[in-house]
Amino acid sequence: MVFGSKNKNMNNKSSARQKIKFRIRKKVNGVAAKPRLSVYRSNAEIYAQLINDENGFTLASVSSRDKDILAQKVNKTEKSKLVGSAIARKASELGVTTVVFDRSGYIYHGRVKAVAEGAREGGLQF
Numbered sequence: 001m002v003f004g005s006k007n008k009n010m011n012n013k014s015s016a017r018q019k020i021k022f023r024i025r026k027k028v029n030g031v032a033a034k035p036r037l038s039v040y041r042s043n044a045e046i047y048a049q050l051i052n053d054e055n056g057f058t059l060a061s062v063s064s065r066d067k068d069i070l071a072q073k074v075n076k077t078e079k080s081k082l083v084g085s086a087i088a089r090k091a092s093e094l095g096v097t098t099v100v101f102d103r104s105g106y107i108y109h110g111r112v113k114a115v116a117e118g119a120r121e122g123g124l125q126f
Contacts, residue, residue, distance in 0.1 A: 021105030028102050029053050037087065037099040037126065039106065039115050046080045046111050048087045048119075050099065060090040080111040084118020092123055101126045 030036025030053045040047040050059040064070065064079045069086065072079070091099065099119070106112045119126075 017105040019105075024102060024105065028100050030100055030102075033096075034098050034100055035059055035091075035096060036102050037119065037124070038102040039104055039112055041104075041106055041111055044076075046076070046083055046115060048083050048115055050087065050091055050094075050096065059094055059096070060087065062086040062090060077111055077114045080114035081118035081121075084115040084120075085122040086118075087115075088119045088122020088124045091119075097123065098125045 028036060030051050032052050032054060035050045035052050038049045038051055040049075045064045047061065047063040049061040051057070052059055062069075062083050064076075064083055066086065069079055069082045072082065074082070091097070101116055101119075103112050108116070116126075
């Protein structure tokens, strides 16, 4: 990936987010006892994963496309809060109480913040 591209067609917003994401990932690392809670936000949906970076696999994942969350007719921010509480529920089933939050270069605001608040209300600590 080239950061200082001379191509005028390159999306500066997405390349700036990639820089932020890589800077965060240098510091944030998930282990088996304290996995990484990674958030991906698209325009319509939001996804959350618990990732063990030592072994390189996903412990649990939840998205706003899951049937129980999709069935509820609420706005995107409230769906994000439901995703946070659902990932906290799955984490407690796995015996995980503490995680490291990875916002993936997104600003800690709106839907990303709602996932974090939902996870905290569900019992996760970070």
